[in-house]
Amino acid sequence: xxxxxxxxxxxxxxxxxxxxxxxxxxxxxxxxxxxxxxxxxxxxxxxxxxxxxxxxxxxxxxxxxxxxxxxxxxxxxxxxxxxxxxxxxxxxxxxxxxxxxxxxxxxxxxxxxxxxxxxxxxxxxxxxxxxxxxxxxxxxxxxxxxxxxxxxxxxxxxxxxxxxxxxxxxxxxxxxxxxxxxxxxxxxxxxxxxxxxxxxxxxxxxxxxxxxxxxxxxxxxxxxxxxxxxxxxxxxxxxxxxxxxxxxxxxxxxxxxxxxxxxxxxxxxxxxxxxxxxxxxxxxxxxxxxxxxxxxxxxxxxxxxxxxxxxxxxxxxxxxxxxxxxxxxxxxxxxxxxxxxxxxxxxxxxxxxxxxxxxxxxxxxxxxxxxxxxxxxxxxxxxxxxxxxxxxxxxxxxxxxxxxxxxxxxxxxxxxxxxxxxxxxxxxxxxxxxxxxxxxxxxxxxxxxxxxxxxxxxxxxxxxxxxxxxx
Numbered sequence: 001x002x003x004x005x006x007x008x009x010x011x012x013x014x015x016x017x018x019x020x021x022x023x024x025x026x027x028x029x030x031x032x033x034x035x036x037x038x039x040x041x042x043x044x045x046x047x048x049x050x051x052x053x054x055x056x057x058x059x060x061x062x063x064x065x066x067x068x069x070x071x072x073x074x075x076x077x078x079x080x081x082x083x084x085x086x087x088x089x090x091x092x093x094x095x096x097x098x099x100x101x102x103x104x105x106x107x108x109x110x111x112x113x114x115x116x117x118x119x120x121x122x123x124x125x126x127x128x129x130x131x132x133x134x135x136x137x138x139x140x141x142x143x144x145x146x147x148x149x150x151x152x153x154x155x156x157x158x159x160x161x162x163x164x165x166x167x168x169x170x171x172x173x174x175x176x177x178x179x180x181x182x183x184x185x186x187x188x189x190x191x192x193x194x195x196x197x198x199x200x201x202x203x204x205x206x207x208x209x210x211x212x213x214x215x216x217x218x219x220x221x222x223x224x225x226x227x228x229x230x231x232x233x234x235x236x237x238x239x240x241x242x243x244x245x246x247x248x249x250x251x252x253x254x255x256x257x258x259x260x261x262x263x264x265x266x267x268x269x270x271x272x273x274x275x276x277x278x279x280x281x282x283x284x285x286x287x288x289x290x291x292x293x294x295x296x297x298x299x300x301x302x303x304x305x306x307x308x309x310x311x312x313x314x315x316x317x318x319x320x321x322x323x324x325x326x327x328x329x330x331x332x333x334x335x336x337x338x339x340x341x342x343x344x345x346x347x348x349x350x351x352x353x354x355x356x357x358x359x360x361x362x363x364x365x366x367x368x369x370x371x372x373x374x375x376x377x378x379x380x381x382x383x384x385x386x387x388x389x390x391x392x393x394x395x396x397x398x399x400x401x402x403x404x405x406x407x408x409x410x411x412x413x414x415x416x417x418x419x420x421x422x423x424x425x426x427x428x429x430x431x432x433x434x435x436x437x438x439x440x441x442x443x444x445x446x447x448x449x450x451x452x453x454x455x456x457x458x459x460x461x462x463x464x465x466x467x468x469x470x471x
Contacts, residue, residue, distance in 0.1 A: 044077035044110035046089055046099070050164045051151045052454070053105055055097035059086030061202060065161045066097050070454050077108060080115035088115075140416045141201055142446070143171045143180050144433065144467045147458035152182060154201055157415070157422075157435070157469070159446050165203045170218050173470030174225045175316065177201060177416075180468075181209075181219040181228050181295070190284045191215065191238040196230065196293060201470075210298045213291070218311045218351075218465055221295075222319060228293045229303070229312045229322055236287035244279040254281040290324065290333070304338040306331060311351045311463040315378070317358030323378075325350055325463055330361070330380065343380040351411065351463045354378070355418045355438075362412035362421060364461070371410035371461060373423050375438070386421070386440030410459055413467035414438075422446065422467050424459050431457035433467065 048069045056063040059081035069075065069089075078096055079088030085101040087108065099106060143154045148169040155162045165171075168182035180201055185194040194216045199206040210216070214233035221228055240254050244265065253261045263279040290303040290312055306326040312333075315321040322333045323343055330343040330352055348366040355362070358378060365374040365385075376383040387409035394404040407427035414421055422435050432452040436443040445452065459466060 042111035044108060044112045044115070046075050046077050046087055047107045047109070048073045048105070049107055050105045051146075052153065052162060052164050053099050054161065054163050055089070055091065055099055057097065059084040059088075059098045063098065065163075067091055068162060068451070069099065077110070077112060077115065080112065140469060140471045141173060141177060142413070142422055142433075142467060142469045143173050143201070144457075145169060145171055145182075145464075146455055148460070148462075148464050149185065150458075152180070153455075154180070154203075155446070157420075157446075162447075162451070163203065165201075166197075166199050166206055168197060170465040171468055172219045172221060172228075172465060173201065173468045174198075174221050175223055175470070176225055177471040179225070179295075181221065183216040183219060183230065185215055189238070190286050191233055191236075194232075196228065196298075198295065208298075209295060210293050210300060213300075215286075216291075218463065220312050220314045220322075222314055223316045224319075226295055228295050229290060229314055230293065231288050231290055231305075231310050231312060231324065233286045234289040234302075237282065237285040239284055241282045242279070243282055244277045246277060248278055249280055249282065251285065252283050254283045256281060290322070292335070303335060304333060304340060306340075311465065313353045313361070315354050315358045316356055323352050323354070323361060325352060330363070343378075344376070349374070350461065351465060353412060353414060353465075355414050356416055357418055360418075362414065364410040364412065366461070367406070370406045371408040371459075372406075373409050373412045373421070373440075375412075375421075384440075386436065387423070387425070387443075389427070408459070409434075410461065411464070411466035413469045415469050416471040422469055424457065424466055426459075428452075431459055433457070 048071055051071045053069045054065045055067040055069060056065055075089040075091065077087055078090050086098045087101050088096055088098050090096050140157055141154050142157055143152060145152050151167055152165045152171045153162060154165055165180060168184045171180050171182045173180050178201055179198045181198050183194055183196050186192050191214050193212055193214060195208050195213065196210040196216050196219060197206060197208050216230050216232045219228045219230045255261050261280060265277045265279055267275045269275050287307050288309050290305040290309050291300050292303055293300040308327050310325040312322045312324040320334055320336045322335060324331055328342060329345045329347055330349050331340050332343050333340050350364040350366065352361045352363050360375055361378055362373060362375045365372050372385055373387045374383055374385050389406040397404045407425060409423055409425045411424045412421045419438055420435055421438055422433060424431050425434050428449065430453060433446040434443050435446055
């Protein structure tokens with residue numbers, strides 16, 4: 001029954017029942033009027049475009065971060081600060097905060113005319129979605145990528161002030177803590193062109209340093225911030241290759257359309273002798289070398305390296321030394337003498353990173369079937385394993401009917417004073433950022449689980465640099 005019928009029928013009632021009927025009518029009308037219509041269709045709404053957006057107590061980057069909004073999240077606009085271009089918004093708990101009005105961060109729709117003269121006032125903290133859950137007094141900035149080529153963020157080591165910077169891969173913060181170097185590729189194809197970039201740690205001043213280089217990765221800064229070393233594709237095989245030989249190959253192979261890796265071909269030569277060949281498809285095999293780039297001018301020079309050289313790390317004390325992941329283990333390069341020597345002879349060492357005093361190296365180590373964080377002296381001696389899944393956890397897995405398995409721990413990054421290490425783990429079922437003391441003790445998450453889940457971190461174990469911690 002619609003509201004008009006209710007009104008007609010109510011007029012037939014006696015005076016004693018007229019007012020209750022009228023009251024019922026008003027209640028029905030109120031219920032069936034959509035809330036949006038009651039508020040007006042032109043009420044201004046802000047939609048987040050960037051992956052994550054800080055909410056602050058006032059307009060401007062110097063104000064305290066009190067909350068975060070995530071991509072595609074919508075909130076009501078309650079004010080505007082013209083000098084800064086920041087919007088005041090209403091949060092889900094009813095409190096208010098301020099967000100950047102940059103057009104690549106947010107989109108605002110509706111009638112905002114009444115807010116153009118809004119006066120900024122600070123608001124009380126509304127709580128922080130991304131909170132530190134363990135003690136951590138370190139200063140500086142941690143930058144990280146969610147995945148290679150994905151969003152790059154910066155965050156304080158106490159879990160506050162999470163902010164989106166840009167997109168790219170393998171972020172590395174400069175020794176003075178002011179710049180972040182990263183790379184981009186035009187495509188994922190083998191041998192594709194790419195570029196080296198830098199951006200201020202506050203997200204401004206992004207610029208390209210070097211263009212037209214094949215798949216640059218893993219930038220690392222010299223201690224004075226003037227040079228950046230990286231690895232890049234120097235040549236090799238960029239596509240699968242069909243080949244036949246009288247000997248089996250010593251390279252990884254690609255299966256054919258039938259799922260076979262080998263085809264044996266037999267034939268008789270001119271002398272009547274049986275001839276046999278093994279045919280197969282070789283996988284793409286690009287070669288990776290090292291390059292040093294001037295961070296200001298983009299001038300570059302190739303460095304001595306192996307045919308497969310990955311993830312260089314620059315010794316912050318000895319300017320002449322790089323250590324990288326080579327064909328047989330970690331390799332040390334004297335850039336002055338163009339000489340190289342093995343630091344380790346273990347090809348399970350990946351993505352080395354020097355400690356701030358140059359005395360130690362942390363690595364992601366392939367521990368049989370999973371990743372762990374190892375630390376060693378700079379000469380390769382004194383190896384220590386810092387992470388390990390406890391026996392209790394393995395027993396609990398078995399009691400719950402699971403196949404016992406170790407969790408992954410990888411991608412270490414030293415704190416500026418060398419007393420702590422940030423790293424990734426999947427021990428909760430998703431990749432998360434943890435922080436621990438340099439001896440492996442006091443392991444605790446940097447952010448709460450809800451914030452970690454929103455970030456959607458991905459680690460693939462291909463020498464990617466997920467984290468960098470600077471002053």
